[in-house]
Amino acid sequence: MTHTSRTHSTLTRYQIGVASMSHVVRRVSHQQQFLTNAVLWLSVSFRSFIYNLAH
Structure with missing residues (x-):
């Protein structure tokens, strides 16, 4: 009985871990x-800034 519940809790913990990992990956x-x-925006702005300085 205890062994079955332990396996179930491990599975639940694994599912929670996978869900949180996918959430973190999505956020990252x-x-x-x-x-x-x-x-990209910074490089474009910097390039136009340099261009304006040169001309």
């Missing part, structure tokens, strides 16, 4: 998209 990928956009 969202932040990565935001960071990529920010870096």
Whole structure:
């Protein structure tokens, strides 16, 4: 009886861990998209700034 409940709790803990991991991965990928956009915007702004200085 105790062995079965222990296995069940382990499975539940595993499912919770997988769910939280997927949530973290989703959040990280969202932040990565935001960071990529920010870096692109910064590089474009920097390039135009340098261009304006040169001309």
